[in-house]
Amino acid sequence: MDNRDLLVEVKDLKTYFYLDEGVVQAVDGAAFDIRRGETLGVVGESGCGKSVTARSIMRIVARPGRIVGGQILYHRPGNGNGRQQTIDLTSLNPQSYEMRTIRGAEISMIFQEPMTSLSPVHTIGDQIGEVIRLHQGVDKDESRQKTIDMLDFVGMPLPDRTIDQYAHQLSGGMRQRAMIAMALSCHPSLLIADEPTTALDVTTEAQILRLMHRLQDELGMAILFITHNLGVIAQMTEKVVVMYMGKVVEQGDVDTIFHGGMHPYTRALLESIPRLGQKTRDRRRLAAIRGMVPDPYALPRGCAFHPRCSFMKPGLCDTTAPSMQEVEPGHKVRCARYTEIW
Ligand SMILES: Nc1ncnc2c1ncn2[C@@H]1O[C@H](COP(=O)(O)OP(=O)(O)OP(=O)(O)O)[C@@H](O)[C@H]1O
Numbered sequence: 352m353d354n355r356d357l358l359v360e361v362k363d364l365k366t367y368f369y370l371d372e373g374v375v376q377a378v379d380g381a382a383f384d385i386r387r388g389e390t391l392g393v394v395g396e397s398g399c400g401k402s403v404t405a406r407s408i409m410r411i412v413a414r415p416g417r418i419v420g421g422q423i424l425y426h427r428p429g430n431g432n433g434r435q436q437t438i439d440l441t442s443l444n445p446q447s448y449e450m451r452t453i454r455g456a457e458i459s460m461i462f463q464e465p466m467t468s469l470s471p472v473h474t475i476g477d478q479i480g481e482v483i484r485l486h487q488g489v490d491k492d493e494s495r496q497k498t499i500d501m502l503d504f505v506g507m508p509l510p511d512r513t514i515d516q517y518a519h520q521l522s523g524g525m526r527q528r529a530m531i532a533m534a535l536s537c538h539p540s541l542l543i544a545d546e547p548t549t550a551l552d553v554t555t556e557a558q559i560l561r562l563m564h565r566l567q568d569e570l571g572m573a574i575l576f577i578t579h580n581l582g583v584i585a586q587m588t589e590k591v592v593v594m595y596m597g598k599v600v601e602q603g604d605v606d607t608i609f610h611g612g613m614h615p616y617t618r619a620l621l622e623s624i625p626r627l628g629q630k631t632r633d634r635r636r637l638a639a640i641r642g643m644v645p646d647p648y649a650l651p652r653g654c655a656f657h658p659r660c661s662f663m664k665p666g667l668c669d670t671t672a673p674s675m676q677e678v679e680p681g682h683k684v685r686c687a688r689y690t691e692i693w
C-alpha cells in the first residue's frame with residue numbers, strides 16, 4: 352500500500368474522563384487510518400466513544416476529559432512540490448496557533464445539532480464570511496460573493512437572501528447546509544461528520560447524504576462519517592470501523608463487513624438495520640441488540656461485549672480481553688472465537 356496516501360493515523364488512542372464517580376475510558380486503544388479522499392465510517396451504539404474519538408482528533412475534548420495515550424498522526428499534504436509533513440496532534444497544545452490552524456483550516460467538523468456550531472447572534476453570512484476571510488485572505492466584498500457561491504454550492508435555497516438570515520430563521524435541513532458550507536469554506540483535507548443527519552426527517556436526511564456524496568466527489572476531501580446506523584454507512588462509505596466501548600472491534604471494506612462481518616457485535620448491528628417495508632410486511636419488532644450497553648464506570652472483564660454475546664465462552668471471553676486479529680488484508684476483528692463461530 353502506498354503510504355503517501357495516508358492522511359490520519361489514529362494509533363492506540365486513549366481518551367479518558369476523570370469524574371468523581373470514577374474514570375470513564377471513553378476511547379480505549381482505538382486505532383484506524385484515514386486515507387486521502389476516502390470516506391471512512393465509524394459505527395456503534397450510543398456511548399461507544401464515536402464522538403470522543405472525533406473530538407480527540409479535533410483536540411476539542413473538554414475537561415475532565417483528556418487524551419492519556421496513543422498518537423494521532425496527521426500527514427499534512429505537501430502543497431505543490433512541498434514535502435509532506437507529519438504532526439502528532441496529541442502532542443500539540445489544543446489552544447496553540449498550530450492546532451488552531453489545523454482545526455478549521457485543514458480538519459473541520461460538522462455536528463449532529465447545527466445550533467451548537469452556528470452562532471445565534473450572527474447571520475449565516477457573517478459566520479461563513481469570517482472563515483473565508485481568515486483562510487483565503489480576501490476582502491469583505493469578495494468574501495460575500497464567495498459565501499453566496501458556497502451556499503449555492505451546498506444547495507441552499509435563495510443563497511443571496513439566506514446569507515443575511517440567522518440560524519433560528521432556517522429549517523433543520525437549511526441549518527445543516529449552512530454548517531456544511533462553513534466547514535467547507537476552508538477547503539479541509541478531512542471533514543468529520545458526527546451524525547450529521549440524525550436530527551433530520553427522512554427526506555431531508557436523504558438530501559443531505561446526497562449532498563455530502565457530491566461534495567466528496569467534487570472536492571476530493573476525506574470524510575470521517577460517524578453514525579449509529581449501518582444503513583447510512585452502506586450508502587456513504589467505502590470502509591467501516593465498528594466501535595464498542597471505546598475499542599475498535601472490527602474494521603474492513605463496507606462489502607466485507609456487510610457480507611462477511613465476523614464480530615458478533617457487528618452481526619447484531621447488521622440485524623438491527625431497518626429494512627424498507629419491514630414494518631408493514633412483518634409485525635416483528637426490529638431486532639434490538641440483546642441487553643444494554645454496560646455501565647461505563649464498570650466495564651465487564653475480558654471482552655466488553657461478552658455479557659450480551661450469544662457465543663460467549665465462559666473462562667475465555669469473560670476473562671481475557673481479545674486482541675485484534677487480521678482475517679485478511681484490510682479486515683480485522685477483535686473476537687477470540689471468530690474462527691469457531693461462523
Ligand atoms: N464530557 C463528558 N464527561 C463525562 N463523560 C463523557 C463526556 N463526554 C463523553 N463521555 C462519556 O464517554 C463515553 C463515550 O461517549 P461518546 O459521546 O463518544 O459516545 P458516542 O459513541 O458518540 O454516542 P452517541 O451515539 O450517543 O453520540 C460515554 O460513556 C460518555 O458518557
Ligand SMILES: [Mg+2]
Nearest residue numbers: 401402403545
Ligand atoms: Mg456521539
